[in-house]
Amino acid sequence: MPQLSRRAFASGLPLGLIGGSLLGSGLIGGGPASALAATQETAAAASAVPVSVTPLAQIRIGRFTVTALTDGYADMPYTFFPGRSAAEVEQAATAQFTARPSGVRIVFNQYLVEDGGRRILIDAGPAGSIGQTGALPQAFNALGLQRDQIDAVIVTHMHQDHMGGLIADGRNNYPKAELFIDRRDVKHWTDPAKRAGAPDYLQTSFRMAGEVVRLYPRLQAIDGEREIVPGISIVDLTGHTPGHIGVRIEDGGQSLIMVSDMLFPVVHPGATDVFFVFEQDQAAARAMRERFFPRAASEGALIAATHMPFPGLGRIVDDRGHMRWQVADWAYQG
Structure with a gap:
């Protein structure tokens, strides 16, 4: 378990909902390689579908305002969750109202953190490379922001759905931002030997990683847990990828931990022996979840x-020995 203090697990203030939810269709299902290929081939058309509602939600953590944004959504085939059969995953998704004909409907959330002086974005979304995505610029417009007003971007890991927005259209889309990525992920995803031996459905992530390194000369390959600015620090959540990290936001006795891909809907946190097809080291991913889930539940981490x-946003709750996800309370803010 990463070194997370009891203070770091303190709860935050109620969430203020500003927007609504995205509507539309998703992907075509299939095996990992064929399904992702179909996803990427149709991504440009999917991202062109107009999004009628831009969801935004804000929460205060001490002096910080954290705004939840989304780049869109995709339907992940039921075969993408090793550790359970496709039928079991579909049954669970149906019970949770996230089942679609082509898979589990998942979203791609990003988080903007502001303290009145700096704007830090956590992850940049897939930007049209998967499913019906590419809506993050629209969310910025709803906030009255441009991407060149972002001071820093923290990339939790170098999968395409977390960094695609950095390099969409072959450009540096955050020209004034420092970029923070764990050194282990930079090393892994820019290694030619690892790319040569990787399956087809990971090739886009390898290609994007090379583009990120080329287009972002201010990239900082960081080592381990460290503070980015006062109150915003890196949490080591290695497992999903070699350098998978989380971000802790903490001030005034409140905190929020952004855990990235530690949790997937339908399968987590109820089980630690269910994975996602993109995870290369399932043993490491399981070990991290087995350490993190009980601790988060015992501390009531937001x-x-x-x-x-x-x-x-939510909490992991231990319900008589069974871990479940509890959505965080929220309230409209006047």
Whole structure:
């Protein structure tokens, strides 16, 4: 378990919901390689579908305002969750109202953290490379922001759905931002030997990683847990990828932990022996979840997760020995 103090697990203030939810269709299902290929081939058309509602949600953590945004959504085939049969995953998704004909409906949440002086974005979304995505610029417009007003971007890991927005259209889309990525992920995803031996459905992530390194000369490959600015620090959540990290936001006795892909809807946190097809080291991913889930439950940690239903905020609850996701309370703010 990463070194998370009891203070770091303190709860935050009620969430203020500003927007609604995205509507539309998703992907074509299939095996990992064929399904993702179909996803990527149709991504450009999917991202062109107009999104009628831009969901935004805000929460205060001490002096910080954290805004939940989304780049869109995709339907992940039921075969994408090793550790359970497709039929079992579909049954669970049906019970949770996230089942679609082509798979589990998941979203891609990003989080903007502001303290009145700096704007820090956590992850940049897939930007049209998967499913019906590419809506993050629209969310910025709803806030009256441009991407060149972002001071820093923290990338929790170098999968395409977390960094695609950095390099969409072959450009540096956050020209004034420092970029923070764990050194282990940079090393892994820019290694030619690892790319040569990787399956087809990971090739886009390898290609994007090379583009990120080329287009972002201010990239900082960081080592381990460290503070980015006062109150915003890196949490080591290695497992999903070699350098998978979370972000802790803490001030005034309150905190929020953004845990990225530690949690996937339908299968987590109820089980630690269910994975996602993109995870290369299932043993490491399981070990991290087995350490993190009970500790988070015992401390009542307020958590933000990339793929949990928007806005992705909740807590892990130990319900008589069974871990479950409890959506965080929220209230309209006047």
